[in-house]
Amino acid sequence: MWTVVYIAPSMEEADEIKRLLSSEGLLVKIKNIDSSSGMTPNSSIEILVPESEADEAMEIIDSI
Template sequence: MWTVVYMAHNQADAHSIQNLLVNEGFLVKLKPIGKKEDGVFEILVPNGEAKEAHEVLVNI
């Protein structure tokens, strides 16, 4: 199962956050909500990594 750890407001922000988490060693999925170009993106990580991924995001 996957857990949402962040909601990005556009594709560029979603990719930036994805890259940050991947560089920290997390598996990451992006799920577009609405239009891909200008919609919201859910950023998901595996359930077991959600707390740690959230801590990384809070610390940036």
């Protein structure tokens, strides 16, 4: 099961967080919160990781 670990205010920030988590070996998915409008540069984006990696992801995010 996938768990939301962060909600980014923009696609740019979501991509940055995804790259960081991926570089640490975590599986990462991003999902637009408002799927009806598609992914736009200023839409809120959920950062999801497998439930088993959520604690590690939160520690990495908290360190930035």
